[in-house]
Amino acid sequence: MRDGIFHLDRRPNISIQGQIREMLVSAILGRQLPPGDPLPSSRKLAKSLGVSRNTVVLAYQGLVDDGYLESRERSGFYVSDDIMEGRADEPVAPPATPDPRPNDGPDWTQRFQVRPSHQSNIEKPRNWLTYPYPFIYGQVDQSLFPIAQWRECSRQALGRKGMDVWTGDALAADDPMLIEQIQTRLLPRRGILARDDEILVTMGAQNALYLLAALLVRDETRVAIEDPGYPDVRNIFGLKTDHILPVPVDAHGLPVDEQLDGADIVFVTPSHQAPTTVTMPKARRQELLARAGEKDFVIIEDDYEWETNYVSEPTPALKSMDTAGRVIYVGSLSKTLFPGLRLGYLVGPAPLIKEARALRRLMLRHAPNNNQRTAALFLALGHHDSLVHKLQKAYRERWKIMGQALADHLPGWSKAPTFGGTSYWVSGPDGFDAGKLADRALDDGVIIEPGRVNFAQSRPPRNHFRLGFSSIVAERIEPGIRLLADIVKRDF
Ligand SMILES: Cc1ncc(COP(=O)(O)O)c(C=O)c1O
Missing domain, CATH: 1.10.10.10 (Winged helix-like DNA-binding domain superfamily/Winged helix DNA-binding domain)
Structure with missing residues (x-):
C-alpha cells in the first residue's frame, strides 16, 4: 500500500x-x-x-x-502525532449515484420554488482551446493578454503593505481605489459621470442583473426584453415574473414603439445588441429616453461589451444622455480583461445603489478584495487602456476578415449592418438548422454557437448562429468559414 x-x-x-x-x-x-x-x-x-x-x-x-x-x-x-487531532472520523463515501429520495429524506422536487436548471442556456465546450476554429463568444485570446503586467498588479495587490485591504471583510463596501478607477477611467470612455454613491462593484454584469431583478421585480412586474436577446437576462427575470415581454429587434436594435408601453422595466443592449450586434443609433436612443419618461418605465442598459466601432467613433452610452435618472447602467470587465475575473459594475441613482449594496451584502458581501485591487492597479497604471487599444486593433482586423469571408463563402447569410463587437450574427435560409450545423462542424474542429437559445418563444427559429472572433487568430478565420461553408454544401 x-x-x-x-x-x-x-x-x-x-x-x-x-x-x-x-x-x-x-x-x-x-x-x-x-x-x-x-x-x-x-x-x-x-x-x-x-x-x-x-x-x-x-x-x-x-x-x-x-x-x-x-x-x-x-x-x-x-x-506528526498530533496532525490529525480535532477531526471527525472519516465519513463513509456516498454512493456513486445518489438516491433521489433516500428513506425519510425530504422530497426536494416539492420544495423548489424555482427550477433554474430547467431553463435553456448558452452552452460552450469547456475545452474550446483545443479546437482549431473556435468561433466562440466571450472568451479571451490568451496571446493578446498582457500576463506580465497583470501578474505584477496581482503581486502588488497581494503585498504585505496592503494586507489589511485584501484580508479584511469589507462587509458592504467596495475597494475605493477600484471605484475611483471606474469613475475616472471606465465611465468617462462611455460619456458617463457618476459619484461614488452611484457606483457598485458587482461579480460580473451577471451579478448586477441578478441584483436588479431581485430589487425591482415581483410577480406583476412587466419586463420588456430584446428578442432575440441575452438568454441569461430572460432567465434571471423569468425567475421573478411571468410577464416577460419579448420585443423583436430590427436592424437598429430594440424598436421604440407601443410594444414597450405597459412595461415597468426595459432591458436593452444599445451599444451592440446581444446577439445581433447592431448598434442603436443616437436618435433612437433619444426616443427611448423620451418614451421612458412619457410611459414611466426604467431602462436597464447592459453595456456588457466595451465600446467598439470599427467604422467611426463609438456612440456614447444611453446612460450619458439620461438626465432623469431612468437608466441603470451595467458594465463589465469580462470582455476587456477576462470573464474568469468576475468583475462588473452597476451605475444608477444613489437610492438604488444603496439598496443594491445592501442586497449584495446579503448575497456575497463584496467581490474578492484582491481581484478588485489588482484590477484597480491595472487600470491606474494604464494597462487597461493600452489593452483596449491593442484589442481594438486586433478585433478590427478580424472583423474585416470575417465580414469578407462570410460574403465570399456564405453570401447573404449575414445581413445586419454591424460596426463593432466581437461576433457576427449569421442567418441561414428559412428551415436551415444551425443546431445540426453546430454538431457537424464540431466534428471538423469548428465551434459555432446556435442562436436558438437567444429567442424567447417556445418554438424558436433554428436558422441563426453566432460566430465570435475574440478568441480565434486572424489567419484561422477565413479557412474556418470556408470549412463551415463546405459542410453546409455537403450536408444541408
Ligand atoms: C449581453 C450580456 N450581458 C451580460 C453578460 C455577462 O457578463 P459578465 O461576464 O460580466 O457577467 C454577457 C456575457 O457574455 C452578455 O453577453
Missing part, C-alpha cells in the same frame, strides 16, 4: 517539490500515512521518484515547518 502512495504524475504547472509536498499531504490527511509512521529516507524516496535528493529534503523540511512531519535525530522523518 505504501508503494502506491509514493508516486508522481508529473504535472506541468506545479514544481516537483510542490508535487512531492502535495503527494505527502494528501497521504497524511487521507490517513494512508497515519500519525507516527516513518517516511522513507530522502535518499530512498528521491531514487524511487527519479528526482534529486535535495528536492525531497526541501519538501520534507517544509512539511516539518508546517507541522505535518517531525524530524527525529538520527532516525529520520515521521508523520
Whole structure:
C-alpha cells in the first residue's frame, strides 16, 4: 500500500517539490500515512521518484515547518502525532449515484420554488482551446493578454503593505481605489459621470442583473426584453415574473414603439445588441429616453461589451444622455480583461445603489478584495487602456476578415449592418438548422454557437448562429468559414 502512495504524475504547472509536498499531504490527511509512521529516507524516496535528493529534503523540511512531519535525530522523518487531532472520523463515501429520495429524506422536487436548471442556456465546450476554429463568444485570446503586467498588479495587490485591504471583510463596501478607477477611467470612455454613491462593484454584469431583478421585480412586474436577446437576462427575470415581454429587434436594435408601453422595466443592449450586434443609433436612443419618461418605465442598459466601432467613433452610452435618472447602467470587465475575473459594475441613482449594496451584502458581501485591487492597479497604471487599444486593433482586423469571408463563402447569410463587437450574427435560409450545423462542424474542429437559445418563444427559429472572433487568430478565420461553408454544401 505504501508503494502506491509514493508516486508522481508529473504535472506541468506545479514544481516537483510542490508535487512531492502535495503527494505527502494528501497521504497524511487521507490517513494512508497515519500519525507516527516513518517516511522513507530522502535518499530512498528521491531514487524511487527519479528526482534529486535535495528536492525531497526541501519538501520534507517544509512539511516539518508546517507541522505535518517531525524530524527525529538520527532516525529520520515521521508523520506528526498530533496532525490529525480535532477531526471527525472519516465519513463513509456516498454512493456513486445518489438516491433521489433516500428513506425519510425530504422530497426536494416539492420544495423548489424555482427550477433554474430547467431553463435553456448558452452552452460552450469547456475545452474550446483545443479546437482549431473556435468561433466562440466571450472568451479571451490568451496571446493578446498582457500576463506580465497583470501578474505584477496581482503581486502588488497581494503585498504585505496592503494586507489589511485584501484580508479584511469589507462587509458592504467596495475597494475605493477600484471605484475611483471606474469613475475616472471606465465611465468617462462611455460619456458617463457618476459619484461614488452611484457606483457598485458587482461579480460580473451577471451579478448586477441578478441584483436588479431581485430589487425591482415581483410577480406583476412587466419586463420588456430584446428578442432575440441575452438568454441569461430572460432567465434571471423569468425567475421573478411571468410577464416577460419579448420585443423583436430590427436592424437598429430594440424598436421604440407601443410594444414597450405597459412595461415597468426595459432591458436593452444599445451599444451592440446581444446577439445581433447592431448598434442603436443616437436618435433612437433619444426616443427611448423620451418614451421612458412619457410611459414611466426604467431602462436597464447592459453595456456588457466595451465600446467598439470599427467604422467611426463609438456612440456614447444611453446612460450619458439620461438626465432623469431612468437608466441603470451595467458594465463589465469580462470582455476587456477576462470573464474568469468576475468583475462588473452597476451605475444608477444613489437610492438604488444603496439598496443594491445592501442586497449584495446579503448575497456575497463584496467581490474578492484582491481581484478588485489588482484590477484597480491595472487600470491606474494604464494597462487597461493600452489593452483596449491593442484589442481594438486586433478585433478590427478580424472583423474585416470575417465580414469578407462570410460574403465570399456564405453570401447573404449575414445581413445586419454591424460596426463593432466581437461576433457576427449569421442567418441561414428559412428551415436551415444551425443546431445540426453546430454538431457537424464540431466534428471538423469548428465551434459555432446556435442562436436558438437567444429567442424567447417556445418554438424558436433554428436558422441563426453566432460566430465570435475574440478568441480565434486572424489567419484561422477565413479557412474556418470556408470549412463551415463546405459542410453546409455537403450536408444541408
Ligand atoms: C449581453 C450580456 N450581458 C451580460 C453578460 C455577462 O457578463 P459578465 O461576464 O460580466 O457577467 C454577457 C456575457 O457574455 C452578455 O453577453
